[in-house]
Amino acid sequence: MKVSLFITCISDIMFPNVGKNTVEILERLGCEVDFPTLQTCCGQPAYNSGYLEEAKGSMKQMIRAFKDAEYVVGPSGSCVGMIREYPHVFKGDSEWEKPAQELAAKTFELTQFIVDVLGVKDVGSTFKGKVTYHPSCHMTRILGVKDAPKILLQNVKGIEFVELPSGEDCCGFGGTFSVKKPEISAEMVKEKSRHVTETGAEYLVGGDMGCLMNIGGRMQREGKNVKVIHISEILNTHN
C-alpha cells in the first residue's frame, strides 16, 4: 500500500523523530512511504485565529501537494482533523470544494490508519515502562478517534498502562490560545500536569505534538521526572 506522509509542520521542524518513527512503523507494516515535499502546514494556526484567507493559502497548497497520493497519513489528530474540515471551509467553491473532499477522504491519523485501514491491532512492539495516555481534544472530538491509540498501546508487550484521570480535559494548548490567553492556558496545563503526576506513570503518551509540547514543557519546568513522548515512539520500540 502506498502512503504519503503528512509530517505536520510542528514535527517537521521541532520533533523530527516523530516522523522517523512514523515512517519506520508504516514500512514495517508493509507500506511504501513517500514524502511529498511541496507540503507545508495544514493552515490551522491561521484558521483558528480567524484569518480565513491566510489559512486557505496553506490549505490549497496542501491539496496540491497531496493531489496524487493514495493515502495520506499524519501523526497528529489535530492536523488531520483540520484537513478533514477542508470540504467545510471550501464549501461552495467551484474550484476547490471537490479536491478538498478528495483530500479529506483519503487522509488519516496514524493510529486510525493502522487500526481502521490496515486492520492491525498489534504492531509487534515491546516497551517496558508505566505509561499513561492523554487523549487530545481534536483527536477525540474533532476527528472522533478514541479507541485506536489505546488498542495499539494496550497490545504493546511489556507495557504497564494506566488511565489518566480527567483525561478528556484540554491541556490548555489550543494553538495560538496558549500565547493569546496565557494566564488561562497556564492554569489548564498546571491541572493536566497534576493529573499526570497522580498516575505515577513514567511516560505520558499522546498523538498530538502540540499538546505534548505544552504538557512536557510544563512538567519539565516543574522539575517532574515524567517523559512526554509521541505514541509513535512506543509503537516503534523493540527493547
Place this chain on the structure above:
Amino acid sequence: MSLKLEDIPFEEGVQKGIENDFMRQAVSGAQGRFRAGRLKQAQELGNWEDWRKLGEEIRTHTVNHIDFYLHQLSEQVEKRGGHVYFAETAEEANSYIKQVIQTKNAKKIVKSKSMVTEEIGLNDALAETGTEVVESDLGEWILQLEGDHPSHIVTPALHKNKEQIRKTFAQKRGYTGSSEPEELAAFARKQLRSDFLQADVGITGCNFAIAESGTITLVTNEGNADMVWTVPDTLITVMGMERIVPTWEEMEVLVGLLTRSAVGQKLTSYITAYTGCREEDEIDGPNDYHLVIVDNGRSNALGTEFQAALHCIRCGSCINVCPVYRHIGGHAYNSVYPGPIGAVLTPVLDGYDDHKDLPYASSLCGACTEACPVRIPLHEMLVLHRQKIVENGDTPFAEKMMMKGVGMWGGSPFVYKMSTKLAHSALKPWTKDETIENGPGPLKAWTAVRNLAAPPKQSFRSWFENRKKDGEN
C-alpha cells in the same frame, strides 16, 4: 443596555477568578458532579446521540419558523385573557413592565429565576419604581442579599460554598444556624414564604413557551415558580423570543434533554405550567397576566451563520464541561451569559465592542459542542466570531502582521522549506540544553510558565531526503 457586568478589562476579571481559590474549588466540584450526572442519565436513557439529533431538529425547525410560532403563541395567550407585548429592546421591555407595576401600585414583587431579566437589567429598572423585588430562587436570593451577579445560567450561586452562604445569611438576615445545606434551605424557605404571601406581582422567566396552547413552562427544583404564578394577583412572564416550542410533544423531548443535561436529573422536582389568566372555575393564578417577549438583539442572529446560537435551551452543560470556565469562573466572562454559550451569544446580542475577548476565551477543545444536547457547534461559532473580528480589522497590528507571515509561509513551499532550515539557528541564542526557558517576542508568553523544546539541527524533511539518497546509493 450592555450585557457587561463590570467596567474592568477582561484580563483583570480573569486574574480575579484565577486567584479565587474558594470559587475554583466550588466550581470544580460542581462540574465533576454535573458531568457525571449527565453522562449517567444519557446512558440510562439510551440512544443519546439520536435524542440530541431530535433536539437539534426541533430547535432548527422552531427557530426557522419563529414568526409563525410567536404569532400562534400570542393569539393563544390573548385568547386566555393575557396581554402580549413584543419588546425590541431591553429598555422597551423594562418600561412596559414598570408601567404595569405602577398601574397596579405594587408594593412587593416576587420573581422566580430568569436569565432574561438579568439580561435586560430588570431589577435595576424596577428599583426606580420603589417597589421591593424579591428573588425566590435560592441561588438568586443569596446573590440578591449580597448584591452579586449569577456566575452560571442554571446554578447562579455556583461560585459560593456553604460557609460563605451561612455568613451571608447571618450578616443580612440574622441567621444563627449551621452551614448544613438543609438548614440553610429551611431558613430561606421560611423567609421567602411571607414574601410570596404579600406579593402583589409575580414575575417569571420561561423555559419553554408552548405555541399551540399559550402555556408557559418552567423547570425548578424548589417549586418557587409555582408560588410565583399562583399567589400574586398580577403575573408577568418575561421570555427571550426563542424560548418557544410548537407543541407539548416537542416540549416533552426538550425538557428531558434540558434537565438531564443541566443537572443530571430525569426531570426536575417541579415542572411548572400556566396559561393566561385565572378562569372562573380555577382557584389560583393571576387575574391580570402579561407576556413580555424580548428580542434585544436576537433578530441579529436570524438568517446568519449565528442562528444556531438561538437553539440554546439554557441547560448550561457547555459551561459544566468547560475547562476555561473551571479556572476563571463565570464572572470573568464579564457578561450576563458566561461560559461557551456566553462567549458565542454575548457578541451576537451585544456586539463586539464590549466583548471582543470572549471569542478567544477558549482553547477550541470542543468539550462544549460534544456536551450540547441540541448540537450547537459552539467551538466552530467561536471561530466564526474570530473571523468576523478579523474581517472588521479589529485584531492587533502585530497579530495581523504575524498572520500575514503565517499565510505566506503556509502558502509557499519555498518559504516554508527555508523556515525548516532556519528555525534551529534562529532560536539558538535562547537555547540551552535543547531547551528554551526564556523565549523572545511571542514566545515569552509561552515560556513564562513552561519550557519550549528547541528545534533540532536537522528537520524531518532533511532527514528523509538524506535517507532516500542513502537508499539510492
